[in-house]
Amino acid sequence: MENSSVFTRKYFLTAGESNAEGRMPLTLVAERVIEIATQHANALGIGYAALITRNIGWVLSRMSIEMYRYPVINQEYTIDTWIESYNRMFSNRNFRISDAQGNIIGYMRTVWVAMDFEKRTMADISSFDRSAFLLGDLECPIERTPRLRIPEGESVEYSDYTFQYCDLDFNRHVNTIRYLELILNRWPLEHYDNHIIRRFDILFHHECHFGQTVRLLVCNDGDEAIAAITASGNTAVNVAIKWAPLQNSSHTE
């Protein structure tokens, strides 16, 4: 398991981790994706410890999450992850999530870039031992993260936010999950009581810092929304959301 092409972890959704509807929050799905990707990379010998000796580190560039159902409170779930492909610059890592009965309830795709922290440019990962990049042969039947545009036009809603201390991570940049929260907070509780996020795409362009004021742009079009976070005219983050109506309005299904 620890040094194989597919890496698997079992989890339990505690009450404290659940959202207002008693389900796994999208933010926790994203957290688990980053966590298990890190664990698998470490197990393969291409994780933080191995790369930092050359001043290189993995940076999340794109993430797509597609969920048919979400784990509910006090329920077990399992995540599998594997590397789909890689080239000189990128590593494409996929995931699938299953419920306690083994039914697949969602898939995720991520694209990671190896950054040279000293030169502040992308690093060439082809110099690494190729045998460490074991490719998994599970299927990930969801579309790749698409290109996304900035919301434009009269229907765009704007708001501003200034990053604060608890938004930062150990790299002294804004924590990845905070970008998701800032966007998801643009919808009210009532909306979440009646919809689930069927698909969530996010593209990370620029990292944000303490004290930086960003503009949030959100544009709704029925069951789809696009959003962005911009800082001084540059796009930091692009987001697309596909909503699905909740058939069952019970909070714990």
Next chain:
Amino acid sequence: MENSSVFTRKYFLTAGESNAEGRMPLTLVAERVIEIATQHANALGIGYAALITRNIGWVLSRMSIEMYRYPVINQEYTIDTWIESYNRMFSNRNFRISDAQGNIIGYMRTVWVAMDFEKRTMADISSFDRSAFLLGDLECPIERTPRLRIPEGESVEYSDYTFQYCDLDFNRHVNTIRYLELILNRWPLEHYDNHIIRRFDILFHHECHFGQTVRLLVCNDGDEAIAAITASGNTAVNVAIKWAPLQNSSHTE
């Protein structure tokens, strides 16, 4: 271990959990306190599952955290918890945290109230099996959570905040940790680079809800600060902080 008077868990501080200084954030200390208290109560048969059959649940009323040092990134730490005492209304639960070498680096005190969710009043816990309330005999040499006052006078800094979707927990109230973040965010990064929180006291009076706008009040007096969160003139939360200067300015010690 599972059904004893002292309940112990080992943890590992991952990079993703660390703060901008590469240490365990105070918010994570508080999260672990709530988590391990819940696990011990469950193991003793006085947890959520047992109490909810009578429409009763534990609500955190007070928490004090006193830290001499914080665990650093990629370091193991251990938390022990035990019930110090209880009466008809309250349960006093204490904690101590140790580093990888077994040195005690902090203590925590909590007071929990049993709430009757149907009557919306405090429940009488003396009707529960007394033998379930095993008392631990470890020492907790820090002071009890004191009474705290609302910041007053010309030096008080005010700001407003409206609770949003990602602030909520499965009870559809504001997540406990968010109150801490709102207060801690009143200080800049530079302050945290030069100080640690030696002691943190928090009293919870009223739960806040989605869409509610609260006022944050903070008053600094050298190495001490008091703060509060008020909603429509009522105090929701009182906080006191004692800062200690950081001797070593290195981010990972």
